[in-house]
Amino acid sequence: MLNFILAGTIEPGDFTGFTFFIGSVSMLAATVWFLMQHGQVDKKFKDSMLVAALITGIAAVHYFYMREQWVAGLGSPTELRYIDWILTVPLMVVEFALLTGVGMKKLFWLSVVMLVTGYFGESGVTGMLDAQTWGAVSGLAYFWMAYEVGCLSIFGGPSGAVGNALASGSGKIPEAGKMLQWFVLVGWAIYPVGYMAGTEGWYSFVAIDEGAMNIIYNVGDAINKIGFGMAVWHAARS
Amino acid sequence: MNVVTKSKVAGLILAIPIIFFGLENSYSVYLFLIVMLSVGIPHGSVDHIIAFINPKARKFNNKFLFYLTYLSLITFNIILWIISPFIGLFVFLIISCYHFGETQVIGYNPTDNKLLNFVVGANILLSLFLNNIVELQEILYIIPEFSNFDLSSFDSVFFLLIAVAVLMLSILNFEIKRKVPLYAEITILYMVFFHTDLLTSFALYFGFCHSLPMLMLEFEEFKNDNFIKFYLKTLPFTILSIIFGFLIYQFNNDLLTSDNLILFVFIIISSLTLPHVFIMRDFVKDK
Numbered sequence: 306m307l308n309f310i311l312a313g314t315i316e317p318g319d320f321t322g323f324t325f326f327i328g329s330v331s332m333l334a335a336t337v338w339f340l341m342q343h344g345q346v347d348k349k350f351k352d353s354m355l356v357a358a359l360i361t362g363i364a365a366v367h368y369f370y371m372r373e374q375w376v377a378g379l380g381s382p383t384e385l386r387y388i389d390w391i392l393t394v395p396l397m398v399v400e401f402a403l404l405t406g407v408g409m410k411k412l413f414w415l416s417v418v419m420l421v422t423g424y425f426g427e428s429g430v431t432g433m434l435d436a437q438t439w440g441a442v443s444g445l446a447y448f449w450m451a452y453e454v455g456c457l458s459i460f461g462g463p464s465g466a467v468g469n470a471l472a473s474g475s476g477k478i479p480e481a482g483k484m485l486q487w488f489v490l491v492g493w494a495i496y497p498v499g500y501m502a503g504t505e506g507w508y509s510f511v512a513i514d515e516g517a518m519n520i521i522y523n524v525g526d527a528i529n530k531i532g533f534g535m536a537v538w539h540a541a542r543s
Numbered sequence: 544m545n546v547v548t549k550s551k552v553a554g555l556i557l558a559i560p561i562i563f564f565g566l567e568n569s570y571s572v573y574l575f576l577i578v579m580l581s582v583g584i585p586h587g588s589v590d591h592i593i594a595f596i597n598p599k600a601r602k603f604n605n606k607f608l609f610y611l612t613y614l615s616l617i618t619f620n621i622i623l624w625i626i627s628p629f630i631g632l633f634v635f636l637i638i639s640c641y642h643f644g645e646t647q648v649i650g651y652n653p654t655d656n657k658l659l660n661f662v663v664g665a666n667i668l669l670s671l672f673l674n675n676i677v678e679l680q681e682i683l684y685i686i687p688e689f690s691n692f693d694l695s696s697f698d699s700v701f702f703l704l705i706a707v708a709v710l711m712l713s714i715l716n717f718e719i720k721r722k723v724p725l726y727a728e729i730t731i732l733y734m735v736f737f738h739t740d741l742l743t744s745f746a747l748y749f750g751f752c753h754s755l756p757m758l759m760l761e762f763e764e765f766k767n768d769n770f771i772k773f774y775l776k777t778l779p780f781t782i783l784s785i786i787f788g789f790l791i792y793q794f795n796n797d798l799l800t801s802d803n804l805i806l807f808v809f810i811i812i813s814s815l816t817l818p819h820v821f822i823m824r825d826f827v828k829d830k
Contacts (some may be wrong), residue, residue: 356723365563366734391707392707396726428700
């Protein structure tokens, strides 16, 4: 079992290790912030704030583990990342359902497909199909989800039921909805990029050094998870 | 914050340092024993009073009939385990799924949706076992049906993913008043299950998400101002249960004399659980 108190010191110049450290403490700070705000917001947003705190809380736990693994020289903590994502992605999806009251069923299904096929492709556990095929299915689920929550409506395109509900929501929900749509469209796009960098396929030119990849993931995770919560908090403040 | 939530928060406060600092496997046995002796067994030790405290729930005409039924169910369960450990385990799992789920949905949904209770409990147990599958296999090697499974080609993330996916898809189709908080709470449980060993996971779940909340609800039902006085009422049957466990351990049988403490604990828990489940079914009706 890893022990974050006894964790080794981040070497000078280890920027990747530093982003793991920043990731862990910022997630922890965000958790405390969301829990404090939980008492301040209207009753109908309390569950949303709690879920926001839970997302960053779970991520903080895993970032402490990931930092430890990285500092100990045990390589890229891919397994810990997946544990974190498996637990937090459905919770992020849930935020849409909490704000709008619709779409939970569809978004849950899509996130299951996205996670399961993504994992199958990256781990090769099934022994069937190649990484790019699994990745395509996973990507399809991601794009469908992006459509469903109204990401295309940012550019005047069509939108699914969740996106429509966000646009017609009361108070600051439409404003917060726009922020969430940007997070899904841009922020979540780093995950397919990471997938392509870590697996073989027609996209092999994407491959980058694992240190750089972890920096992208760490920054992306922090922005996505804390940003998601902040967007919900923004809606809740009204 | 109600007593159920307070109990679960207490469990989370204990779980977080365990996840961070790590608990040596040798200590998990002590944690398990402390939890079982302090809240696990006591929460079922007032069944003989609970069964009669609510007239609407009363199903026994007198105490003799109650004890006869209660002890018969325990005896039946032990015989089942001796005849076929596989069937014993199967019955225990089915009963436990329902019972654990019933407690878990308190505060999120009325407990009258029996299928939901079962599904929620099944999800929790599935995750508990999937996230500790290697340990589970070591424990259950004595049961022939489980001895030939080879799960070595799968890693732990795979099992977590399966557990989460099953949870998401299974609770989607139920009408649950507070679906998201229920899902969120089970997610925390899954994280704890993943990062702790089987015994610690079970001790944390069973102690703080099941036994302690039920014990506190029982305390409220007694309308007794003094918790110590209430707790003392649990002691006679807690002590009897420990003696019962000790006697079973001494019983000369191929299964029970195998040096497999956890399997032995399974038998004891399942024997105590079987009659307890029926009493609790009535108790949680209006919760």
